[in-house]
Amino acid sequence: MEKLLLKNGWLIDKSERLVRWKADVLVEDGHIVKIGENIIDDEAEVIDCEGLYVAPGFIDMHVHVYPKVKALGVEADRVGVTTGVTTVCDAGTAGPENLPDFIENVIKKSRTRVFSSMHFSRKGLEITPEADDESKYDFDLAEKVFRENEKYICAIKARASNTTVGALGIKPIREAVEFAHKIGRPLYVHIGRALPYIEEVFDTLQEGDIITHTFHGKESNWMIKDGKPKAEALRARARGVLFDVGHGEASFSFKTAKIVFPQGFLPDTVSTDLHARNIDGPVYSLTLTMDKMMALGISLEDVVEMVTARPAEYFRFSVPIGKLKVGYCGDFTVFELENGEYHYLDSDKNELSGSTKIVPHYAIVGGKVEMKK
Numbered sequence: 001m002e003k004l005l006l007k008n009g010w011l012i013d014k015s016e017r018l019v020r021w022k023a024d025v026l027v028e029d030g031h032i033v034k035i036g037e038n039i040i041d042d043e044a045e046v047i048d049c050e051g052l053y054v055a056p057g058f059i060d061m062h063v064h065v066y067p068k069v070k071a072l073g074v075e076a077d078r079v080g081v082t083t084g085v086t087t088v089c090d091a092g093t094a095g096p097e098n099l100p101d102f103i104e105n106v107i108k109k110s111r112t113r114v115f116s117s118m119h120f121s122r123k124g125l126e127i128t129p130e131a132d133d134e135s136k137y138d139f140d141l142a143e144k145v146f147r148e149n150e151k152y153i154c155a156i157k158a159r160a161s162n163t164t165v166g167a168l169g170i171k172p173i174r175e176a177v178e179f180a181h182k183i184g185r186p187l188y189v190h191i192g193r194a195l196p197y198i199e200e201v202f203d204t205l206q207e208g209d210i211i212t213h214t215f216h217g218k219e220s221n222w223m224i225k226d227g228k229p230k231a232e233a234l235r236a237r238a239r240g241v242l243f244d245v246g247h248g249e250a251s252f253s254f255k256t257a258k259i260v261f262p263q264g265f266l267p268d269t270v271s272t273d274l275h276a277r278n279i280d281g282p283v284y285s286l287t288l289t290m291d292k293m294m295a296l297g298i299s300l301e302d303v304v305e306m307v308t309a310r311p312a313e314y315f316r317f318s319v320p321i322g323k324l325k326v327g328y329c330g331d332f333t334v335f336e337l338e339n340g341e342y343h344y345l346d347s348d349k350n351e352l353s354g355s356t357k358i359v360p361h362y363a364i365v366g367g368k369v370e371m372k373k
Contacts, residue, residue: 003028004367005041009049009334013056013324014301015309025054027330030366035324049334052361056308056322057086057331060286061315062212062246062271065114066093066102069126072275079274080112081370083285084360086331087113087321091188092157095124096145103152111370115317117155117188118146120176132166139179146183151318156180160201161192170196174204185316186210194221202232207240210314214243214267217253217348224256229265242314247283247347248273254350257296266298270306282345287358292344295354300337330367335360
């Protein structure tokens, strides 16, 4: 019986109404068994979290961690536990034909929890464009692979841009929506330059589906019209479509955020789209992306929820993560909030200044310390 006791930390989990409550958390055999003040257990390993925040383990729901796809793939632990992130979701780098290899060589070998938003296209992003020809995808094959590997697959991925669907336009995206809902998973959709037009993508998605790269600055296929979110975006949100950041090398603009955030059109979730071309800038890490959100006016409590309880609610994970709650996995990000003067760049090299910085001290997965500052 392995026990871990986190003492004296400021608990932060808005979904459970734990907002900077100084308390302890006891983990036994990988799961939370008690939360409260002054917990004593002589058998437990103790970590003193005095002056630190204890949050559910951070979840980055958009990364590319399949090194076989060399143009994108990075090591899961490099963007995971070594940066304070306990769970990552690979965003469609693998499809039905190479998912078994991804499971064996990435999911099963990483210290970070890894899930797949499996691409509906046969080989995922190993061959691009991946959906400009109907021979490149096979929904019968995708369903077979999903049924065999369901516990590893949290969503289905699609990319809606002219470089991926070509002359087929919105057709593959509509078919992917039908497939995802048939198997009980949300569709997680990249949006880029037209075609298809962003309005078509908004109108195609259903309740529970998620758009990533929402706040890009590509004015040729922008979410903004006349200084406001487009009517199609507002209708989509009203019927339950969700909106993710997905920063990336070309997909997050302070200009866009500064227009729509003050109007109440905030992200539902925050993610990075970390891959080989942006890990050394401008993205770097999930915590830096969170810092940018705080510099844009989102509170610490809200941004933590956007990388914990919300992705855990929206994606179909096979284990209970994302909350400080008895019975949930003992996954934690323990961090310090530093104050200072910080400067950031978005994907378009626009500048922004902020005054707070998240500094991870521990990443704990299933009660096991996987990173210590």
